[in-house]
Amino acid sequence: xxxxxxxHASKIYRRFSxxxxxxxxxxxxxxxxxxxxxxxDETFAAIRDVxxxxxxxxxxxxxxxxxxxxxTMLKLVAGITKPTSxxxxxxxxxxxxxxxGAGFHPEISGRENVFINGxxxxxxxxxxSARFDEIVEFAELKEFIDAPVKTYSSGMYMRLxxxxxxxxxxxxxxxxxxxxxxxxxxxxKCLDKFGEFKRxxxxxxxxxxxxxxxxxxxxxxxxxxxxQMKAMGDPKRVVGAYITDVESQEERHLAASxxxxxxxxxxxxxxxxxxxxxxxxxxxxxxxxxMFRATEGRWGSREVEITDxxxxxxxxxxxxVFHSGERVDIRMRMRAPLAIxxxxxxxxxxxxxxxxCFGTNTGIEDFQSERIFGDVEAIFxxxxxxxxxxxxxxxxxxxxxxxxxYDYHRLLYTFRVKSRRKDVGIYRPRHEWRFSDGIALSxxxxxxx
Amino acid sequence: MLHNLARLGRYxxxxxxxxxxxxxxxxxxxxxxxxxxxxxPLLLLLIYSFVFKYVLPARFEGIEHYELFLFCGLLPWxxxxxxxxxxxxxxxxxxxxxxxxxxxxxxxxxxxxxxxLVHFLLGLTIxxxxxxxxxxxxxxxxxxxxxxxxxxxxxxxxxxxLLLSALTxxxxxxxxxxxxxxxxxFFATPIxxxxxxxxxxxxxxxxxxxxxxxxxxxxxxxxxEGPVGHWKWLLAVGGASVVFFLFGYFAFDRLRDTFAxxx
Numbered sequence: 001x002x003x004x005x006x007x008h009a010s011k012i013y014r015r016f017s018x019x020x021x022x023x024x025x026x027x028x029x030x031x032x033x034x035x036x037x038x039x040x041d042e043t044f045a046a047i048r049d050v051x052x053x054x055x056x057x058x059x060x061x062x063x064x065x066x067x068x069x070x071x072t073m074l075k076l077v078a079g080i081t082k083p084t085s086x087x088x089x090x091x092x093x094x095x096x097x098x099x100x101g102a103g104f105h106p107e108i109s110g111r112e113n114v115f116i117n118g119x120x121x122x123x124x125x126x127x128x129s130a131r132f133d134e135i136v137e138f139a140e141l142k143e144f145i146d147a148p149v150k151t152y153s154s155g156m157y158m159r160l161x162x163x164x165x166x167x168x169x170x171x172x173x174x175x176x177x178x179x180x181x182x183x184x185x186x187x188x189k190c191l192d193k194f195g196e197f198k199r200x201x202x203x204x205x206x207x208x209x210x211x212x213x214x215x216x217x218x219x220x221x222x223x224x225x226x227x228q229m230k231a232m233g234d235p236k237r238v239v240g241a242y243i244t245d246v247e248s249q250e251e252r253h254l255a256a257s258x259x260x261x262x263x264x265x266x267x268x269x270x271x272x273x274x275x276x277x278x279x280x281x282x283x284x285x286x287x288x289x290x291m292f293r294a295t296e297g298r299w300g301s302r303e304v305e306i307t308d309x310x311x312x313x314x315x316x317x318x319x320x321v322f323h324s325g326e327r328v329d330i331r332m333r334m335r336a337p338l339a340i341x342x343x344x345x346x347x348x349x350x351x352x353x354x355x356x357c358f359g360t361n362t363g364i365e366d367f368q369s370e371r372i373f374g375d376v377e378a379i380f381x382x383x384x385x386x387x388x389x390x391x392x393x394x395x396x397x398x399x400x401x402x403x404x405x406y407d408y409h410r411l412l413y414t415f416r417v418k419s420r421r422k423d424v425g426i427y428r429p430r431h432e433w434r435f436s437d438g439i440a441l442s443x444x445x446x447x448x449x
Numbered sequence: 450m451l452h453n454l455a456r457l458g459r460y461x462x463x464x465x466x467x468x469x470x471x472x473x474x475x476x477x478x479x480x481x482x483x484x485x486x487x488x489x490p491l492l493l494l495l496i497y498s499f500v501f502k503y504v505l506p507a508r509f510e511g512i513e514h515y516e517l518f519l520f521c522g523l524l525p526w527x528x529x530x531x532x533x534x535x536x537x538x539x540x541x542x543x544x545x546x547x548x549x550x551x552x553x554x555x556x557x558x559x560x561x562x563x564x565x566l567v568h569f570l571l572g573l574t575i576x577x578x579x580x581x582x583x584x585x586x587x588x589x590x591x592x593x594x595x596x597x598x599x600x601x602x603x604x605x606x607x608x609x610x611l612l613l614s615a616l617t618x619x620x621x622x623x624x625x626x627x628x629x630x631x632x633x634x635f636f637a638t639p640i641x642x643x644x645x646x647x648x649x650x651x652x653x654x655x656x657x658x659x660x661x662x663x664x665x666x667x668x669x670x671x672x673x674e675g676p677v678g679h680w681k682w683l684l685a686v687g688g689a690s691v692v693f694f695l696f697g698y699f700a701f702d703r704l705r706d707t708f709a710x711x712x
Contacts, residue, residue, distance in 0.1 A: 080550070080551055081710065096550065099545065099549035103546050107473075107478065112470065116466050119462055120463060148477070
């Protein structure tokens with residue numbers, strides 16, 4: 001038996017023009033445009049022709065970017081809004097964890113709110129009385145339950161809302177990214193509760209950005225993109241496809257912002273308008289006084305010019321998103337119109353906080369410069385990009401041994417390091433755990449680095 | 450629509466507890482609390498009596514104890530007008546429920562009307578005290594009409610409340626217009642003046658106002674001597690109210706699906 005059936009469902013929101021928003025009943029009546037004004041000027045499809053079924057007892061995870069229609073989908077299943085076309089049907093009692101404590105009245109006590117909220121969610125008074133202690137226990141609000149809800153902290157408020165909703169004992173549970181309601185301990189309790197639901201054969205629809213949770217917890221995953229169904233099936237496969245898509249999108253974004261940063265930096269110095277813009281890369285002949293201030297920019301005499309910088313992954317393709325541990329090439333194309341014998345080529349990697357993660361140059365590494373002339377290329381290969389996940393910026397420079405800059409590009413290139421492991425810090429050394437007898441561990445979740 | 454209407458019965462428990470919550474929350478934090486339900490009508494009466502006895506002395510033949518006459522019409526009117534004024538905004542202020550929880554929206558205006566009904570019933574005790582103080586004779590047969598008048602008014606008020614609350618979602622200015630409409634309606638109803646002393650043409654106009662007949666009925670039951678002569682009108686208004694309620698519910702039901710998006 002299917003617990004949830006969605007057949008060719010579409011949800012089209014109407015958008016009204018400015019005029020409509022300020023229109024009043026009076027003016028509508030006066031101008032006789034009542035009917036016309038009620039017609040939308042344009043439409044926006046939040047959900048476009050989505051069909052799927054969830055068999056009873058299964059857990060479906062819905063993933064997708066912000067604005068992809070996940071929450072609308074949930075509201076359709078919950079019956080809060082109706083599809084514009086197609087059908088949505090659900091078998092059994094629904095409880096929707098969309099907004100916790102939506103029906104709470106701030107002036108009255110937690111106890112009374114539990115009762116009224118429970119009745120709103122479809123319980124009878126007797127059922128609530130029977131579960132009351134359990135609810136309060138779960139919400140960890142024993143000593144505050146008789147205080148007015150307006151005195152609660154937002155965490156307490158959410159916990160109480162969650163506790164009531166979860167004790168409705170639904171056949172179908174709809175969850176919209178609400179696991180961030182409490183501290184670590186409470187989140188675990190919620191997850192345990194979901195696990196218990198699963199074991200008891202209840203159906204769960206989970207909307208979340210936590211991909212790990214989907215992989216670990218769901219039987220199936222549904223990926224929505226711009227209101228359309230992009231993929232559905234095995235969570236590992238769908239999440240993988242989703243991550244790949246997000247990365248390629250990020251790649252495009254970074255490429256675009258890189259191009260922008262370099263465009264601005266390339267504005268000639270005698271354009272005064274560009275020079276006074278604060279916080280924008282400014283090209284100057286001299287280096288800034290404080291070399292460690294991490295502002296973007298470009299300076300130098302251009303006796304040697306860096307014409308292009310690109311990052312390439314293991315496949316040699318230009319890219320901006322790399323996985324931790326991958327091989328990365330930094331390729332610098334340079335032009336030296338005149339032969340020069342005093343030069344140093346350097347790179348620096350900074351993280352989003354402006355911390356220099358690594359910097360080196362040919363001088364530090366004991367190369368003796370002899371000659372640079374014409375259109376040339378220097379390739380800096382990082383055998384294994386052992387950085388933790390995050391956004392990084394790149395410095396590249398050519399200068400004299402004494403520091404006189406030929407061409408200095410500060411933080412003009414951005415790349416992202418992705419990792420399935422959320423380890424912290426900056427540097428991720430190659431590592432391995434080993435355990436003596438007496439320590440038993442088993443591996444769970446994502447197995448790739 | 451009839452299916453939805455039948456479903457209303459199942460929300461009894463919900464409506465009950467929401468009315469109780471409304472009453473509890475209303476006076477929470479005020480010193481006199483619950484007593485405001487009694488003090489409110491008393492103060493209102495005091496002001497009107499002062500105005501019409503000393504500022505603009507109203508002299509109507511055969512109306513002794515003017516304040517008592519006034520009270521008989523004023524109390525049901527207060528129920529009616531505050532129900533409408535409150536219910537017009539109730540879907541918007543309860544927007545969270547409609548948008549985020551599977552919640553039968555019609556419960557909100559109904560709860561508003563019922564909560565005001567409770568205030569009305571509490572106010573009746575003050576009226577009863579007045580009746581005893583002025584030693585007005587009450588007849589059992591006449592009093593039997595009282596619950597009927599209340600039911601008619603309830604149905605009529607519910608119809609108005611449903612229609613207004615649904616309209617306000619789409620036209621927020623209903624709330625602003627409504628205050629003035631209610632003021633005008635008050636003066637177009639024989640509450641501060643007796644119906645029977647009007648000219649013929651004035652009576653014909655007043656007859657068009659459904660609340661005229663409710664007010665007259667209350668006055669005949671509680672104030673005027675003699676049998677309730679207005680009962681035919683009351684029943685006619687009752688029949689019209691049922692039709693109007695169904696129309697109000699129908700309109701509400703038709704607009705229901707738009708609430709979650711427009712609120």
